[in-house]
Amino acid sequence: MVSTRNLARLSGLLSITAQAHGAYTIQDSYDASNFFDNFEFFNGPDPTAGFVQYVDAATANSTGLAGYANDGIYLGVDYQTENPTAGRASVRLTTTKSYTRGLIIADIAHQPAPACGAWPAFWTFGPSWPNSGEIDIIEGVNLQTNTSITLHTAPGCSFSEDSFSSEDCGSPGDGTKGCGASTGNTQDYGAGFNEIGGGVYALQWTSDAIKVFFFPRTGTIPEDIEAGNPDPSNWGAPAASFSGGSCDINANFMNHNIVFDTTFCGQWAGKVWAEDPVCSAKASTCEEYVGANPADFQDTYWLINYVKVFGEDGAKRGIAKRFNA
Ligand SMILES: *[C@@H]1O[C@H](CO)[C@@H](O)[C@H](O)[C@H]1NC(C)=O
Numbered sequence: 516m517v518s519t520r521n522l523a524r525l526s527g528l529l530s531i532t533a534q535a536h537g538a539y540t541i542q543d544s545y546d547a548s549n550f551f552d553n554f555e556f557f558n559g560p561d562p563t564a565g566f567v568q569y570v571d572a573a574t575a576n577s578t579g580l581a582g583y584a585n586d587g588i589y590l591g592v593d594y595q596t597e598n599p600t601a602g603r604a605s606v607r608l609t610t611t612k613s614y615t616r617g618l619i620i621a622d623i624a625h626q627p628a629p630a631c632g633a634w635p636a637f638w639t640f641g642p643s644w645p646n647s648g649e650i651d652i653i654e655g656v657n658l659q660t661n662t663s664i665t666l667h668t669a670p671g672c673s674f675s676e677d678s679f680s681s682e683d684c685g686s687p688g689d690g691t692k693g694c695g696a697s698t699g700n701t702q703d704y705g706a707g708f709n710e711i712g713g714g715v716y717a718l719q720w721t722s723d724a725i726k727v728f729f730f731p732r733t734g735t736i737p738e739d740i741e742a743g744n745p746d747p748s749n750w751g752a753p754a755a756s757f758s759g760g761s762c763d764i765n766a767n768f769m770n771h772n773i774v775f776d777t778t779f780c781g782q783w784a785g786k787v788w789a790e791d792p793v794c795s796a797k798a799s800t801c802e803e804y805v806g807a808n809p810a811d812f813q814d815t816y817w818l819i820n821y822v823k824v825f826g827e828d829g830a831k832r833g834i835a836k837r838f839n840a
């Protein structure tokens with residue numbers, strides 16, 4: 516038992532701690548000085564069945580598909596080869612480290628511009644899909660104009676305070692659809708994002724909530740982010756928030772690697788090809804279009820300034836633990 520007086524002292528201590536250090540402590544910082552030492556090139560067959568050939572580090576380097584550029588990290592695709600038989604060459608980069616809870620902040624200058632057949636994503640996922648969860652932060656296909664923020668889990672995880680719906684994140688029984696929706700904000704994705712020089716995304720993942728924030732470059736990036744001392748309690752409304760309901764976040768989301776990739780066609784861009792009136796008018800299949808039109812993918816590249824991972828503050832967690840005990 517904690518006496519009332521001690522409780523008051525403890526909560527005083529808590530707020531002092533929060534003021535002095537913010538709620539988060541830097542764990543890893545990935546930028547133009549070390550990115551490729553800490554992200555691995557995945558070069559197996561695309562798990563989403565895309566018309567893509569993910570290349571290894573040496574090939575990406577020698578063909579100019581990935582490298583340090585403009586003080587950031589360039590991750591592009593082959594925009595020169597016509598009708599590549601094994602799929603269009605691209606890269607998929609995954610952190611060597613994995614994370615459970617915390618705050619992931621990414622400053623991104625350019626996203627793959629929307630193009631028929633393209634399917635770029637910035638996301639996190641755990642080792643046993645869908646049981647260890649997936650969080651899609653930036654994702655879209657074909658000519659989509661705003662990001663789709665989606666969670667995927669095993670069945671039995673739904674949020675009552677979901678920004679979009681209260682659908683089970685394990686829907687439709689296997690997690691392939693998940694829960695979430697497009698944000699409706701055309702500055703957070705593709706052409707609208709690139710026009711303003713991009714911005715900063717933040718994923719806040721706690722035991723109680725998963726939130727995604729987006730700050731456009733044009734003036735509203737919180738000072739505490741710029742200062743390296745992020746405090747989400749100052750940030751206002753997130754772009755997406757998932758909390759409440761039946762979902763046990765700690766049981767459904769764990770050990771996530773952070774990923775940037777661009778694939779083509781496959782289980783999403785290809786699957787909805789016929790439903791896109793503009794794209795399907797250009798070619799009868801997604802693969803045919805992507806193969807025949809390399810020049811359409813010149814702007815299909817990521818330019819990342821940094822990715823920073825912060826852990827929940829240790830001291831604060833210790834005090835919270837004592838309260839719960
Ligand atoms: C490939 O690696 C070399 C040596 O590290 C580097 O100088 C060069 O810039 C890299 N190429 C690209 C496209 O990043």
Ligand SMILES: *[C@@H]1O[C@H](CO)[C@@H](O)[C@H](O)[C@H]1NC(C)=O
Nearest residue numbers: 659660661697698699700701
């Ligand atoms: C956001 O994207 C979805 C999916 O492509 C689309 O239906 C919707 O119209 C878009 N919203 C805006 C405001 O562009």
